[in-house]
Amino acid sequence: MQEPLLAGESIGTAAPPRELSRRSRIERILFVLPAFLFHLSWGWYPVIVAFYLSFTNSRLMKPPDFVGWDNYNRLWHDPLVAKAFQVTFTYAALSIVLTFVMPILVAILLMEMPKHVMRWMMLLWFLPLSGIASTILWRYMYNTRYGLLQYVFTHLGFPEQRFLNDARLVLFWLIFPGILFFGPGLIYMAALQSIPTSYYEAAEIEGASFWRKIWTISLPRLRPIIVMMLTFAIIGGLQEFSWPQIMTSPTGEPGGAARTVVMFIYQPLWGMMRLGDATALAVMLFVVIMVITIVYRTIFKEDPDV
């Protein structure tokens, strides 16, 4: 129920803040408390403990001993760690370039179609598929002797491909299936549907072409969503594990060309029970991601009017 105006207030002016009653304050705190405690115990506490453990020779059933910067020093001098970061950055960049733009374009183009076509296309393109099951299927498709893709390539007249066995192209082949998944497009479509049609009508009256309307209306209105999704894409790309792990065996073959930092944390570090080293590398990755995210969010603000 709308509260009546107080003396001195008028429509169009902001009401002065009111003092919350004690009960109201307690109620608000109690509502937030479960989520806060959950986040503290399952989010921040493990992070704080990880920071601590990264300075120890952490062991599962024995108390850890403080070792100072030994773990970090060891990782710093390991050429494979540098290589894992290189692979991770390359994977993230390639993933964003190849798979980030496509859902935006698809969503924009789908909006131009008749409603019944749009619904069918959405159904086909946005089918929820199990990520792991898809990954395993794609692994079979990449088989160089018996895989479907080799069959298609050779019957189209192309030379035999090495797919996941090619150290130069393995990251591309890992990302390739993602180009065909338009899942994030649903979010863009929801944002596009919220843009008033009067904006486009006005642009048409002014003589704007299709692409001009996209550039001056659709993309600026999508900017907050794009900025947010790009943040998730950057973080997700830098934390990638499951796809390369399943497709290229536990060690990121061939020759570590697909071994991301998280894969390196899992194998060989965690696999050899080098828990202190694994935690230290996780902390290093955390710091890198945090720096990149802060820089990115400083440069790219969500508000299109800024």
Place this chain on the structure above:
Amino acid sequence: MNAFVQGMLADITPLISKYKLQERCLPHLWANWSQNSQVDGKYFCYPLNEYSPDVGTMIYRKDLIAEKGLKEPQVGWSWEEAAELFKGLTDSAAGITGAGFPTWFLPYHMAFHGWDILTQPPVPAQPWHWTRDITSDPRWVELADNYRKVLHEDKAILSDVALGGGDEEYFKLFHAGQIAVGRFNYWSMFGRPTEPTSLSAMADRVGTPYPDMFGAVSVPSGDGYQMGNGVMWGPVSYSPNQTAEQHDMGVSLVDWMFFDIGLDMTKAGIWEVAKDPRAVFSAFLYMTGKQGYEGVPGSAVDAWGQELVDRWLEIGKIPVEPQRDVFFPAEQNPAPSNQAIDDQFSLMVSDPAAMDVAAMLKKGEDDWLAAVAGFASSTSEADFKAAAQEYFAALDDFIKTNYSEFYANRFKPFYEGKVLPNIS
């Protein structure tokens, strides 16, 4: 070893004596198990009786070998004989590749030429007491080049990253008749015989008696050496948080189930349900050497044929070389991985293009040495030297006794040139 260092395992040494385990096992299997199951002179697990000569076995299509008039492999065969067999079995028109191995098979193949021994000289004076010396011996380049030739030029070996790092996908190819030789174990050969994915089902489908269709052999040896790292078993360990009485109860149960009347009851139960000797004798290699069971007619020979049973028993008798972990104190500090070197092997297997194998091995070695600079052993220099003297003396004696050709040509120069000067 890792589980012990992490403090996860209870010391059950007194129970090994109490249940007279050594007296009940065949001597060569007891020697094998006790070598692989001790840390710092203590036992941290109890075996489940059943074993598999897992490190270094292959299963092959005997019928295809006979069909092509090729020579059937024997235990102790060489890599040269294996390469000829793989090439002879490859039939691209029929869609058959001679052999299929995961991409990590190349370093594994090198190990059967003494790689694990000859490329790791001890250096007690350094913080990490082991180093890697790969590039001073041209034999490793030669072996890698030979393997790549069979893989990429002859196309007689199938290796694909997309098939994963385990045996499962290669076993499916073997089952489908697309590869004729694979690196599988005894459980792959005899396990779950009533299931459609088993080799028994494959033999039934083809209509060929099982012993005529499949054979087993050790991984090809090299330079007169056969790596004998032991056999696989499924040991049981116990929590250090339990009491001695609880450990005793746990060991007593395992012993009754797998070494005593429990085993007979299990086999009799399987026979009662399946009435198929293959189901009963899907496991027939036991540390105690037990072959017959109360209430069960026949033996493994009735299920699989005398030749196959004898072959697996023969493989199980490959001498086990002295294990490093038995002689040296358990390493409490983090240890370096061999990933840098394995990465180079992975590239050699994945890329058919001509490459400078020597330069790649050098890179692997350099990367490993760069990484190892950050490691320090928990064992003192003096303790390490003492353990190294004992270990290498045992290894010297073992190799001299069992592999004289390898000893004279490969091990002795290494031992006298790179080991003794450092540990004397």
